[in-house]
Amino acid sequence: MSRKLDNNGLPFLPGLSFQDVTKTTYHRPQTLSYSKGLPLAHAPKLSIGLEPLLTEQMMHEELSGYTYDPPELPFGSINSKYYKDLINLSYNSGVAVNPNPPPFIPAYVTLDKKVLCFKAYFEDKIINSRDERKSYVRHVVIYYYLEDDSMSINEPWVPNSGILQGERIKRQRLPKKEPGKYYHWKDLNLGIDLAVYGFKYHIAQCDLFTQNFMQSQGIILNEPEEMPDDAYITQRLKAPPTYTTTSGFDSRYQFLHMDRKVLRFFALWDDSESELGETLPVTIHYFLVNDTVEIREDHKANSGRYPFPVLMQRLRIPKKMKPGHEQFPSCVMEDSVEEVEEFFSPTDFRVGEMVTIMGRRFLLYDCDEFTKEYYQTNLPEINIKSIEVPKKMGKFEGMKKEIPPYNGFGSLEDSLQSCLSLIPAPPRKNVLKMLENEHKVLRYSARMVTPKSASESQKAKDADRRFILSYYLSNDTISIYENHKHNSGFIGGVFLKRTRIPKPHSPVDNPDFYSPADFSIGSTVDVFGHRFVLIDADLYVLKYMETNPSQIPLETLDTLRQKLGTELNLRADKSGGDNTAAKSL
Template sequence: MEGPRLDLILPFLPGHSFRNRCKSNFHRPQTLTYRNGFRFPQESSKIIFGPRQAEETEQLTKMVAELTYKQRVPAETTCILPKYVIFDKKVLKFNAYFKQSVLESPYERYRVRPVHILYYLEDDTMAVNEPSVKNSGMVHGTLIKRHKLPKNDQGSTWHWKDLNIAINFNCYGKVFRIINCDRFTADFLQSEGVLLNTPEEMPEDPFMASHGKYLQRETGPSPPKKFQQFLAFDRKVLRFYCLWEEPHKKAGPPRPCVVHYFLADNTLEVRAEPQVNEGRDPFYVLIRRQRLPKILKETGDALFPSCVLELTDQEVAEWLSPSDLLPGRKLLILGCTLHVCDCDEFTKKFYRIHLGITDLATIHHSEPPSAPMTKVLPPYNGFGSLEDSLQNCLFIVPQQPKKDYMKMLDNHNKVLRYSAVLDSAIAEDKGRAFIISYHLSNDTISVFEPMQPNTGRNGGRFLECTRVIKPGSSPDAPVYYNPGDLAIGATIEVFKHHFIITDADAFVLRYMESQKSLFPETFLSLQQKFNDDKASDEEAPSDDKRLVCSMPMDHQTSEANTALVEKN
């Protein structure tokens, strides 16, 4: 049993302190942490203490300080949120302007440039941004980046208490006049006791005022100028969904395309939509961006060419306009027919506002479904295996045929061996002895001829491991020999050579006995053969010269095959 700790009982005097040699944690407690760049007080449960500090802290929390007459009332703890948490994402926004001097210009002496003054309450930083004006030719954006702006040379900075409406805000030698603020800023300043001044109006820019008076002096309707049209309709494009039909019969069915009409300069382009497996070259711009004529002028000069590179207003009486591209119409463009079927929402809104057209017909063009394509495989040419030749027809880059790996693992080193004789019309070859091996892992057959003395034949390998097709089966759907076809007395044809099976290994009988439900006739023929051989061995055991016993078979492989069958 562990005794009391001496460092807690003895007084803390010189010579009475003990060092804990088992201590391995020397962390100092941390009470602050950072999350997303902000400081947060860390909870007591997450503070890392040492073993002694944790024990002393637990004892101090359980102790209650008692006074002479009564227990001390615990002080109330209040949760005080930091400033950066209370004012997170709260920004004061003031509307202001400054005047920029213009030198050496007879039309204007200064410009009025509006800005937004932003005050971030979380860290008392400020920024000045200028809103962008379209087509002004001036660079807008951030004038003063976000930081604490200096107020004077004494080192003080601007605070929200110093800001109000109708005052001048001076920063870095530039004077900004604050004229108004948004609703949130007004509510915040009033809640803090700041009295807001009366809002002011934005002064008028002298150049814009004179330019407006110049535009007002024009009387009478006048066609819009190209520059005014560009400013009014820049980046505004009408989109139509059409069908492009060429007059040639070999061009095929109408192609779906998109017509873009640019309102800035009255030009249009025709782009074909890419289709899957359409068999066309990837050139989708049918007509480049240009103005297309609708009606040509009749010229009396017979020598004037009917087709020129670039048409001008002298040769064209009327150009194509948005009113000619209404859905449901057909247009003849450069000898091809354009069927306008539909348009997008922006185009419909343009027709409704500028042309007063609200009823736009929509034509749904649906092509008849194409007949499903059937893969026609070429006939087997006899080179290589059928599965390997089939990969050339299914893939551009031929892949290796998939193998049955589970079958290969289950039947590893399992070989069925049979003795057979050659059935040939040639008298010299008739009766030649062979050994047929059937490999169960990949259903291949190999043929070996034992060497026999005084026959004039060397013997050896007659057929490598290959799958043998049954005679009469189709080359495109071949049927291969299986263990059920290798019965005693059966004749098999191996590439125009006929073999008569006369005997089998003992392993074959055990394997067929385990699979007799699949190959009943083969099992009966093997069982009958072995029974006859057993009876003949009992009658004359010394004269038995069975061919199966003289097979050049590995003894260890035969024992492994027998063990695998017994295990299964």
């Protein structure tokens, strides 16, 4: 009975085997790999833990028995190519085998993007042609893709041919007449006919790569041929015959050489003699291509005129009519050559002079640079020099805009906006002032002053009425509230809503409104015909005015200090407490 022995010669029994403590890998080696996107499986060469397989060890032992020691080298050194190839050979069963063969590369990788290119032509028949031609020649390019033996045929684009061109046959394997057989690159050569889907393509030329490839494969190419030209295309490329006429004037010369060349003049249209006349700036365009004239108004924003730019459409302007055709207006929009003896020309437009067009007078005072260059080159006898012309004011220009007087409805700012624009915009507000003085109110106590013309009973009734006048610092508005008194005969409540109150005898267009500087103790406030006398104020009023002494007169501040200081002293005496606030005043 034989026992299995390990590497140390001991039986493979428990207690007699030893484990390699330095081993760290126990995974199984990978046998699947990918090459150029394709999965390839190979036999494992290592076992678990990357140890060599027993079969691999035996293979190396067998190969070592067939090692060949070369004898003395009669043909040179060991570094020669002959001995290198001899050493690289190994023997397997008596047959020399190269242990390091070159790597295998598939055909689709070797022949990728390698294309044979042939130039060919075919004749396409013409049915029911008007001329004597029965067919015309069409050129094509044949591509042969060595990667998968597919072919495609493209027709180059010819301008204005009237034929659908481009890709005639998409990339595919082209069949032969024999069933089941396809064209191969071995079947292609110069000077042969290629029959594909009912058309015969005659191959005439090829490129340099195709020629080198065919020669490397042992195929001798025929002599290249010239690509024939189509008779119709050749005839169309010929220049048309020209004829010299005896006339000294060419009607097309002006159209071909003067197209998009325009003379531009800046002028003033004097229309002051009409009822609503004025002097308007205009631009006169003279088109050299057909001697037509166009007049455009120079529209200004907020001029009160409708923005209609064209004053006169583009047309030829008659300068002198033929005898018998002087009547105006005529029955047509534009006079013809049979009726007009002479039209306006560039010589009739001179900068600095007056020109009359269609009964309207225009003073030319300037022109652009192209117009100046044109006159210097073609009409040097005409002097072009810009002039300074004072624009004549119309009847309504220069008049001062008068704002109608304030009618008393709404605020003054809202009424003014309706005079400035057709669609009134809300007046602008001082947002920063509103945010800083929000909820800041100056309150005063007031009594009404009865006019002298009132009766004694009315004076007695008004004497007991008390009001609270509030001044809002955020928007300078004033509101008046009447204190309710039982059996007084007057309903208390809001006497005046918040509004800005102008001072009496101030101008309506620019009124002077009441401010905190005008409210002193004992002063009279005229509110739309009602007079109030201020008799008291809050302590906050005094604090606000002391913090802003630059805006408040000293007399107003003294009256408040005197009034509020006396009240604080009286309150302190009645309560028997401290009068520190009164002393500070």
